[in-house]
Amino acid sequence: MLRWTITFLVIAIIAGILGFGGIAAGAASLAKIVFFIFVVLLVVSLLRGVTSGR
Known part of the structure; x- marks a missing residue:
C-alpha cells in the first residue's frame, strides 16, 4: 500500500x-486516502501483534 501512496504522490x-x-x-487526494488506510492497517496489525503475545 505504501508503494501506491508513493506512486500517486509522484x-x-x-x-x-x-x-x-x-x-x-486528484492524485494527491488519492495518495492521502491510501496513506491513511495504510496507517490504520499498520496500527491494527501492531495492536494484534501485541495482544497475541508474540
Missing part, C-alpha cells in the same frame, strides 16, 4: 510541474 508532483492542476489534485 504522479501528483509530475502533474503539478507540468501544469495539470486537476490531475495533480
Whole structure:
C-alpha cells in the first residue's frame, strides 16, 4: 500500500510541474486516502501483534 501512496504522490508532483492542476489534485487526494488506510492497517496489525503475545 505504501508503494501506491508513493506512486500517486509522484504522479501528483509530475502533474503539478507540468501544469495539470486537476490531475495533480486528484492524485494527491488519492495518495492521502491510501496513506491513511495504510496507517490504520499498520496500527491494527501492531495492536494484534501485541495482544497475541508474540
